Amino acid sequence: MSIAAVKDARPDTVSGLTRSLVSHASTKGTNMRKLSQHLVKFLKNEDGPTAVEYAVMLALIIVVCISAITALGTNANNTFSYVAADLGQASS
Secondary structure, eight states: OHHHHHHHHGGSSSOHHHHHHHHHHHHHHHHHHHHHHHHHHHHOOHHHHHHHHHHHHHHHHHHHHHHHHHHHHHHHHHHHHHHHHHHHHHHH
């Protein structure tokens, strides 16, 4: 007996188990349909790639900032070393 035939059958001729199976089969089909619709919606949604692009830009900005701070720190260290050396020579 097919699912369609069971659905069309009179309630008094369909056992509780068969009704339960039909209900489960139609719910399973509905769930799979909803899952596939959500999957298609997720793949069409552009929020994910945008978030990834922002993360890449943030990583690049952090690298540039670290490079700039390192360069400034090195220059400042050289400047203070030069001044300290000059002060040491002037005082002696």
